[in-house]
Amino acid sequence: MSRGPAWDALNREITTCTLCPRLVEHREAMATVKRASFRDQEYWGRPVPGFGDRSARIVICGLAPAAHGANRTGRMFTGDRSGDWLFRALHETGFANQSEAVCLDDGLALTDVFITAANRCAPPANKPTTAERDLCRPFMDRELDLVDTEGGGVRVLIALGSFGWDQTLRALRERGCAVPRPKPKFGHLAEARIGVPADRNVASAGFPRNDLTLLGSFHPSQQNTFTGKLTQPMLRAVFIRAAGLLDG
Numbered sequence: 001m002s003r004g005p006a007w008d009a010l011n012r013e014i015t016t017c018t019l020c021p022r023l024v025e026h027r028e029a030m031a032t033v034k035r036a037s038f039r040d041q042e043y044w045g046r047p048v049p050g051f052g053d054r055s056a057r058i059v060i061c062g063l064a065p066a067a068h069g070a071n072r073t074g075r076m077f078t079g080d081r082s083g084d085w086l087f088r089a090l091h092e093t094g095f096a097n098q099s100e101a102v103c104l105d106d107g108l109a110l111t112d113v114f115i116t117a118a119n120r121c122a123p124p125a126n127k128p129t130t131a132e133r134d135l136c137r138p139f140m141d142r143e144l145d146l147v148d149t150e151g152g153g154v155r156v157l158i159a160l161g162s163f164g165w166d167q168t169l170r171a172l173r174e175r176g177c178a179v180p181r182p183k184p185k186f187g188h189l190a191e192a193r194i195g196v197p198a199d200r201n202v203a204s205a206g207f208p209r210n211d212l213t214l215l216g217s218f219h220p221s222q223q224n225t226f227t228g229k230l231t232q233p234m235l236r237a238v239f240i241r242a243a244g245l246l247d248g
Contacts, residue, residue: 003146006146014139015049022129022132023132026067026122027046027067028045030122031044032045043072044070044071044073044074046074047139048070048071048121049120049139049143050115050117053111055112056110056112056113056114057112057155058158059115059154060086060114060116060157060158060160061116061158061159062076062115062118062160062161062164063126063161064122064123065121065122066079066080068080069082071121075104077101077115078101078106079101081222081225082222082225085220086235087101087108089232089236090113095243097111112246114143117164118137118163118168119132120139121136133167137167140171141171155213155245156213156214157172157215158214158216158217159215160220161219164219166186169184178194179192180194188230188234189238190215191213193213193214
């Protein structure tokens with residue numbers, strides 16, 4: 001059954017959200033001031049919804065839109081250097097039809113992958129407060145609920161960075177999944193098996209009854225890529241592992 005109206009309603013709610021005054025002020029200020037190289041472009045300047053294959057078996061969770069990336073283009077990881085790294089790796093591993101993401105109508109399509117984020121507004125210094133984090137996470141929860149089960153349900157979640165890792169674990173625990181204790185430690189290519197309750201209503205939850213795997217990846221931020229903490233082969237290895245888990 002199509003869930004198009006539910007997606008449309010959720011995306012409208014996300015893009016019109018004003019729950020966090022500090023983030024509203026910052027995202028709109030960035031859209032007004034602009035970066036010099038984008039001064040002739042109209043910025044999105046609103047919260048950013050997730051995007052990708054709604055029948056995906058892999059869900060990627062990032063931190064938040066970049067001030068001059070998704071806050072400008074209106075699509076996660078589109079128009080910034082982190083996205084350049086991410087979509088190149090997705091393309092090289094067969095999950096994207098192209099390696100570039102520059103704007104909403106650039107023809108990018110994802111296969112078996114949906115991208116979401118813990119926060120939907122660009123935060124100052126890339127650091128949302130605890131209150132901002134908690135107010136925004138229900139959007140990610142609801143997107144997970146809507147991811148279609150027709151393709152087999154979500155099997156792998158990929159957290160980009162420790163913030164995404166922690167938020168994904170919180171979301172899973174709150175939906176009744178069996179998250180290991182002590183909390184699984186974040187790291188690049190870290191793995192955590194997450195148990196899904198046998199009585200979980202998969203028709204509405206977007207998850208099959210078999211266990212999920214949470215994979216960790218260093219975030220493709222310039223801080224990590226410029227210093228060599230994250231290399232392109234390292235990032236590609238995350239999606240190769242995810243593909244292997246789907247096959248397995």
